[in-house]
Amino acid sequence: MGDTGTWVGVADKPSVVSAVASALSVRVTFSQPMTNNADLRNATYYPLTHDGGSVAVAASAVTPGPGTYPTYVDLTVNDMTIGTNNYHLAVDSSLENQYGDSMNPAGRTADFNGASNRATVTARGFASDLTLVEITYSKAVKQVNPANGDDALNPTNYNITGGVTVNSATHVTSSIVNLNVSGQQIGHAYTGAVSNVQDLANNVVAP
Amino acid sequence: MAPFYYTIGTPIVIGGARPLDLGQLFDFRTQKPSAVTYPRLPGAPPQVAFLYTGSATEGTAVVVVSGQWCSFTAGGAGKTVKYVMTHAEGAGVMTDSYAAASAVVRVPTGSVLTAGKLAQVCMSIWDGNAHLRAGLDDDMHFGLFDTEAGGFLGNTIILSLDTSYEIAIKKFGVDYVELWVNGNFVSGVAYSAWGYAGAVLHQVEFGLCSSSDDAGLIAYWTQMGIQTINHFDAWDRISNNGSVAGTSPTHLTDFVLTFLTTDVGKRLDTLRSAVVNGSGGNNNGVWKIKTRVGAHEVELEGFVKPGVILDGLHPKRIIIEGDYEAFTYPDDLGKTIKISGSSRGNNGTYVVQKLLEAGSLVDLSGFSTSMKVQTNVCEVATATFVSELKTLYQLIPAFVTEASIAYRQSDAGFISGDTLTFRQNLDDNNYIITVIVSRVRTGQLLLNSLVRNSVVDPGPPVVYDYYPFFLFDPIGTVRGYLEDLLAAGVFLKFKS
Numbered sequence: 001m002g003d004t005g006t007w008v009g010v011a012d013k014p015s016v017v018s019a020v021a022s023a024l025s026v027r028v029t030f031s032q033p034m035t036n037n038a039d040l041r042n043a044t045y046y047p048l049t050h051d052g053g054s055v056a057v058a059a060s061a062v063t064p065g066p067g068t069y070p071t072y073v074d075l076t077v078n079d080m081t082i083g084t085n086n087y088h089l090a091v092d093s094s095l096e097n098q099y100g101d102s103m104n105p106a107g108r109t110a111d112f113n114g115a116s117n118r119a120t121v122t123a124r125g126f127a128s129d130l131t132l133v134e135i136t137y138s139k140a141v142k143q144v145n146p147a148n149g150d151d152a153l154n155p156t157n158y159n160i161t162g163g164v165t166v167n168s169a170t171h172v173t174s175s176i177v178n179l180n181v182s183g184q185q186i187g188h189a190y191t192g193a194v195s196n197v198q199d200l201a202n203n204v205v206a207p
Numbered sequence: 208m209a210p211f212y213y214t215i216g217t218p219i220v221i222g223g224a225r226p227l228d229l230g231q232l233f234d235f236r237t238q239k240p241s242a243v244t245y246p247r248l249p250g251a252p253p254q255v256a257f258l259y260t261g262s263a264t265e266g267t268a269v270v271v272v273s274g275q276w277c278s279f280t281a282g283g284a285g286k287t288v289k290y291v292m293t294h295a296e297g298a299g300v301m302t303d304s305y306a307a308a309s310a311v312v313r314v315p316t317g318s319v320l321t322a323g324k325l326a327q328v329c330m331s332i333w334d335g336n337a338h339l340r341a342g343l344d345d346d347m348h349f350g351l352f353d354t355e356a357g358g359f360l361g362n363t364i365i366l367s368l369d370t371s372y373e374i375a376i377k378k379f380g381v382d383y384v385e386l387w388v389n390g391n392f393v394s395g396v397a398y399s400a401w402g403y404a405g406a407v408l409h410q411v412e413f414g415l416c417s418s419s420d421d422a423g424l425i426a427y428w429t430q431m432g433i434q435t436i437n438h439f440d441a442w443d444r445i446s447n448n449g450s451v452a453g454t455s456p457t458h459l460t461d462f463v464l465t466f467l468t469t470d471v472g473k474r475l476d477t478l479r480s481a482v483v484n485g486s487g488g489n490n491n492g493v494w495k496i497k498t499r500v501g502a503h504e505v506e507l508e509g510f511v512k513p514g515v516i517l518d519g520l521h522p523k524r525i526i527i528e529g530d531y532e533a534f535t536y537p538d539d540l541g542k543t544i545k546i547s548g549s550s551r552g553n554n555g556t557y558v559v560q561k562l563l564e565a566g567s568l569v570d571l572s573g574f575s576t577s578m579k580v581q582t583n584v585c586e587v588a589t590a591t592f593v594s595e596l597k598t599l600y601q602l603i604p605a606f607v608t609e610a611s612i613a614y615r616q617s618d619a620g621f622i623s624g625d626t627l628t629f630r631q632n633l634d635d636n637n638y639i640i641t642v643i644v645s646r647v648r649t650g651q652l653l654l655n656s657l658v659r660n661s662v663v664d665p666g667p668p669v670v671y672d673y674y675p676f677f678l679f680d681p682i683g684t685v686r687g688y689l690e691d692l693l694a695a696g697v698f699l700k701f702k703s
Binding site for chain 2: 119120121122123124125126127128130133135159184185186187188189190191192193194195197205206207
C-alpha cells in the first residue's frame with residue numbers, strides 16, 4: 001500500500017490577462033473561467049482611467065463571453081483617444097472564478113491602447129446655392145469656438161482647390177457643418193481637405 | 208488632412224415635367240380611409256391617402272367592420288360621409304388625364320335610399336373641368352351622371368342589396384367616359400356630355416355624397432383603386448392664342464405670350480386647326496422655330512429628314528422610305544415640301560396635292576369616310592421627278608389665315624441651377640410633379656473595330672447614322688495655340 005494523507009486545496013485566484021481595445025469596445029480576458037453573475041456583468045466593476053484625463057471613458061455595458069463560465073467580457077465604452085497604453089483598467093476584487101475565488105489582488109489591472117474610428121469626411125455642393133458646401137463628418141466633432149485650431153467651425157481648417165475660398169463655417173448638427181464659400185461654378189468638380197479638426201475624443205479626422 | 212470631393216451638378220436635360228401618375232389600391236377592411244397611408248414616391252415615407260370631408264362626424268359615421276369593410280352611415284338628414292384624394296394626396300387628375308377610379312361597395316338591407324339623389328352612394332372624378340360621377344338611385348339603378356337633376360347619362364345597371372360590386376369609372380382624356388361593374392362594360396358616354404364644373408378641383412371622391420342623404424342611408428366600402436396616367440407636360444408650353452395668316456404662310460403669331468431668342472430651334476406643333484386650305488389640308492403640323500421675328504412672332508419650318516425615294520415612272524410621287532408617319536392625312540395636303548440633296552435635278556419646293564395610303568397607294572381622299580391617318584407617300588401638284596434614292600425632304604408651312612389656333616412648344620421651360628421655371632401655367636396648387644432629368648453627360652466609347660456608323664446619304668451633305676464622331680479632340684488645345692502663332696497664309700494639316 002502506498003502512503004495515504006489529506007490534501008488541502010490552495011486557491012488559484014483569477015487575474016486579468018489582457019485588455020484590448022477596438023473602437024467603442026474593450027475586451028478584458030481573464031486567466032480562468034469566471035462565474036457569469038451580476039458582479040461580472042456590473043459595468044461599475046470595470047473602472048477605466050485615461051492618461052490625459054480630458055475624456056471620461058466609462059464602461060456602459062458588459063457582455064460576457066459565451067458559456068456559463070466565460071473567460072472574457074466585452075466592455076462597451078465611449079469613444080477613446082487613440083494612443084499607446086493610455087488607458088488603464090482595474091477590475092473590482094469581487095469578481096469570481098468558477099470556484100468562487102475572487103480576483104488576485106496583484107492581477108486586477110491592465111494597460112491598453114486607446115482605439116477609435118477617426119472621423120471621415122464627405123461633402124456636397126449645390127447648384128441652387130453656389131455659396132454653400134455641406135461638410136458631413138462620420139461622427140460628432142468639436143464645434144466650440146471658431147478660433148480653436150481643432151474646431152470644425154474654424155474656416156482655416158478647410159481647403160478647397162479650384163479657386164474656391166472658404167469664408168466661414170456654421171454649425172448644423174454635431175456632425176454637419178456648412179461652409180460659406182465663394183468662387184464655385186456649376187458643373188465643376190472640386191477637391192478639398194479638412195485638417196486639424198478633432199472629434200470629441202481628441203482624435204484628428206482621418207487622413 | 209482628410210480629403211473630400213464633390214461636384215456641383217446641374218440638370219443638363221429636362222425630359223419632361225408631368226403630374227405624378229398614380230396606380231394604387233387602398234384597402235378599408237381594417238382601417239378607415241383617413242387612416243390609410245401610402246408612399247407618394249418609391250421609398251418615401253407613407254402619407255395619408257384620403258381626407259375625410261363629410262359633414263357627419265367621421266368617428267360615428269364610419270365604422271370599421273374588421274376584415275370586411277368600412278360601414279358609412281349618414282346618421283342624419285343632410286349629412287354626407289365622404290372622402291377625397293386631392294392633388295396633395297397624389298390624385299394627379301387633370302383634364303387631359305386618363306384616369307380610373309374603382310371601388311368595392313355594397314348596400315345592405317335596411318339602407319334608406321332616396322329617389323333622384325344619385326350621389327347618395329357615389330364615386331366621382333373631378334378633373335379640373337368636369338365632375339364625372341357614378342351613383343345609385345333609390346331603385347338600385349346605378350350609372351354615370353353629371354348633375355343629380357340631369358339624371359343618368361348612358362346605360363345603367365341594376366344592383367342588388369347585400370351584394371358587393373366592383374364599380375369603376377374610366378376617363379379617357381376628354382374623349383369619353385366609361386362605367387364598368389364587376390369587370391363588365393356598362394356604359395360609355397362622350398366626355399362632352401358633362402358640363403363645366405370649375406377648374407379648381409382635381410380629386411377622386413367617394414362615399415355618401417348627396418347633401419340630402421336620409422338618416423338611414425348606409426353603404427359599405429371595402430376598397431378603392433385609383434389609376435391616373437398623365438400626358439400633360441409642364442415643360443412644354445401650350446397656347447390657345449396662336450394666329451396665322453396666308454400673307455405670311457410660314458409665320459405664327461401669339462398676341463398674348465412672348466417668344467424668346469432661346470426658343471429658336473425648339474419644336475412647335477400647331478394643333479386643332481379648324482380651317483381647310485384649298486387642297487383639303489389644314490394648319491396642323493409639326494415644326495421647328497426657324498427664327499424669332501419678334502416678341503410675338505416666329506417663323507416656322509419643318510425638320511429636314513432623309514429617306515426620299517423618287518420614281519421616274521411616277522414623276523409627282525414622293526415616297527419616304529420606312530417612315531410611315533411622314534405625312535398626316537388630311538393635315539399635310541397643301542403644305543410645301545422641299546426636296547434637297549439631289550444630284551439629279553430633283554431639288555425644289557413643291558405643293559403636296561395628294562396623300563396615298565401606305566402599301567395600297569390609294570388616294571386617301573377617295574374613301575367615303577374621311578379620317579386622320581398617317582402615311583409615307585404623297586404626290587405633289589407639279590413635278591417631273593427622275594428616279595433617285597435617298598434625297599432629303601422638309602415640310603414647310605403653307606398656312607392659310609386662321610385667327611385662332613392652338614400650339615404646343617416643346618422644351619419651353621428654363622433651368623437655373625436646380626430650379627425649373629415653367630412657361631406653362633398649372634391649373635392647381637399642390638401638384639406632385641415628376642421631373643425627368645439627366646445630370647449625366649453620357650457617351651459611349653467603342654473599340655475602332657466595333658464602331659458602326661453607316662453613311663445614310665452620300666450627300667452632299669453627307670448624312671451619317673450618328674453624330675458627333677468625336678467626343679474629345681485630343682490635340683484641340685495644341686491646335687488652337689499653333690493656329691494663333693502661325694503666320695498668315697500658312698495652314699497646318701493635323702492628323703489625329
